[in-house]
Amino acid sequence: MISYSKLPQHKILCIDMKSFFASCAAVQLGLDPLTCYLVVVGDTDRDGSIVLASSPKMKSEFGIKTGNRLFEIPNDPRIKIVNAKMGTFLKTSTAIVKLFNQFVPKECIHVYSIDESFLKIDGTERLWGSTLETAEKIREAIKQQFNLPCAIGIGPNMLLSKLCLDLEAKNSEIAEWTYEDVKTKLWNVSPLSKMWGIGSKTEKTLNRMGIYSVGQLANYPLDRLEKKFGVMGNQLYYHAHGIDFSELGAPIIQGQISFGKGQILLRDYDDPKEVKHVILEMCEEVARRARSAKKCGRTISLGIGYSKNVSGGGFNRSRTIQDPTNVTMDIYRTCLELFDENFNNRTVRQISITLSNVCNDDEIQLSLFDEENQLKKRNLGYTMDAIRKKHGPNAILRAVSYTDGGTSRHRNNLVGGHNA
Structure with missing residues (x-):
């Protein structure tokens, strides 16, 4: 119980x-x-x-x-x-966060995305009134200052406030859920993909287990969920009961860290050489993201999506290498292997690359026979990152970025993948 x-x-x-x-x-x-x-x-x-x-x-x-x-x-x-106009949208988002700071301290604000934030308003009753009154004052302040509409979900934890937003408040502007609402409002939710944190793949797996609603998930044996999903099974069970111990700002579902990059190409790519040029550029970005977090990974995934003009489809394959890496060319070589093994000479429109199964960069055990070379490659990557950070992302590029198939020069001038 x-x-x-x-x-x-x-x-x-x-x-x-x-x-x-x-x-x-x-x-x-x-x-x-x-x-x-x-x-x-x-x-x-x-x-x-x-x-x-x-x-x-x-x-x-x-x-x-x-x-x-x-x-x-x-x-x-x-x-x-x-x-x-992504630059304008970002400026407005930043201004809205500054408005939130008029109601609560900075440490009580968690910006979840450009258009969504969590606010912890514990102890603000004497300033702004009840929880509902505070929410209404924030909504009205946003309306007056920016002329923008918003919806607010309220809950005793981050999970329930988000579920309240998605499942009720977006239709009524402001709504509040308590733990007492879990059985009547959350357990009836179906399909499972409507539950925040459950994606299509997890939903299909749960369906095969005979679980089609959040209520069925909440009443499924915990030990069987943990056996099937590991730690995620424990989270699924307790989230179905509306339970979340996350502190403000922490990820609500603690999954394995990974570093990825995906893009829909601006045109169809018929030439495999051009596709490989883009793959190299994307490997550079994935490696940079890993290095910025001082992480390395052993599992490399490549996804290729074919153009709708050739009936769509594609493939997504992964390979785990012996030694963790954040070196661009190590990741690229593995992606090329996956590409050559699975590509069937169709037109490409979408590419994604992910580095997972991660560990800290300083935990790598270097090979006794290749230690000096590996250190040089790692240090070179960090040096290139430092140059780009100081002088801009286009300050130093690989030669493929100057070919017709390269996309980095163009995308580096965008904000969030779009014009500023």
Whole structure:
């Protein structure tokens, strides 16, 4: 039996800026974010450009939402189509966080994403009133200062505040869940992918175990979940009961750390040599991210997505190497092996690379016969990182970035993958 009386009883707000990119763009054009018909895309000059955000009216009346393509947007004179201005969106997001700091100290704010934050408001009753009153004051302050709409979920921990936001508050602006609401509001949730933290792969595995709702997950034997999923099984069980001991700012689901990079190419790549050029550029970025965290990895994964023009599909394969690494060319050699073994000469449109099974960089046991060479390669990587940090990402590039297939020079001038 779960004893909720002994669990943390914090007051956590999860604040989501509704259709943030689209709302910001609407305000810049002098439009009402909730009533206008507006779509934000990556590039208005490309018919295949992805929709990054759409206003609530576009979603409800035209069914256009994030992930659609530009050519799918109806030809309607009411619809405004604009390019993403990531620099402006980031400035607005930063300003909103500064507004949060007027209500709570900085250590009580956790920025989860550009449009979503957690606020811990314990002990602010004398300043701002009850939890609901505080939430309403924050919502109104955002509306007055930025003319942007938001939704706020409230809960005794980060998990329940997020679930409250996703499952109720987004339809009612502000909502609050307590532990008493778990059985009546959370256990009925189905399919499982609607539960924050459960992806499609985990959902399919749970379905094969006869688990289709959160209630069924909560009542499934804990030892069997742990046997199937390990530590994640323990988390799934307790999260289904609404239990979360995460401190503000900590990841709510503690998974294995990995470093990855993925991109949808700006055009179809028919030449395997060009694909390999992009793979090398991406290996450089994955290695840099690992080095920035002082980590190395042993498992390297390569994902290739084929163009829809050749019926789509693709492959995702992994290989575990003997010694952990954060050296670009080590990762690249393994990716080339995976590519040559699985590629079937079709047109490529999407590439992803991940380095996982990680350990600390200083825990690597260097080979007695290759110690000097390995140290030189590692130090070279850190030196290149330092040059780019000081002089910009394009200060030092590999030769493939200057070929027709290279993408780094262009992408390094973007913010979040889009125009600033």
